[in-house]
Amino acid sequence: MTSTKKNIPHPGVIVHGEMEYLGITDDELAQQMSLEVEILRLLIEGKCSISEEIAKKLEQAIGSTAEQWLRIQETYNARESLN
Numbered sequence: 001m002t003s004t005k006k007n008i009p010h011p012g013v014i015v016h017g018e019m020e021y022l023g024i025t026d027d028e029l030a031q032q033m034s035l036e037v038e039i040l041r042l043l044i045e046g047k048c049s050i051s052e053e054i055a056k057k058l059e060q061a062i063g064s065t066a067e068q069w070l071r072i073q074e075t076y077n078a079r080e081s082l083n
Helices: 011-022 026-033 038-045 052-062 066-081
Strands: none
Touching: 011 026, 011 038, 011 052, 011 066, 026 038, 026 052, 052 066
């Protein structure tokens, strides 16, 4: 019996997709979030995780709830731990 592994994207990929949909740059989103643009870029590149603080800022800047953003991160972390 073989199992198929679902490919779950890093939450930063989802953030980037939302930015494209909204037509905003990383500089603009970082400013809206009161976040250093370098941190946002690390998130988009999959090099850092969504913290509670970032989740709250994402909620304010691009929508969805902070809880949803944290769930996306937790799901990604859980899948990665199976590797």
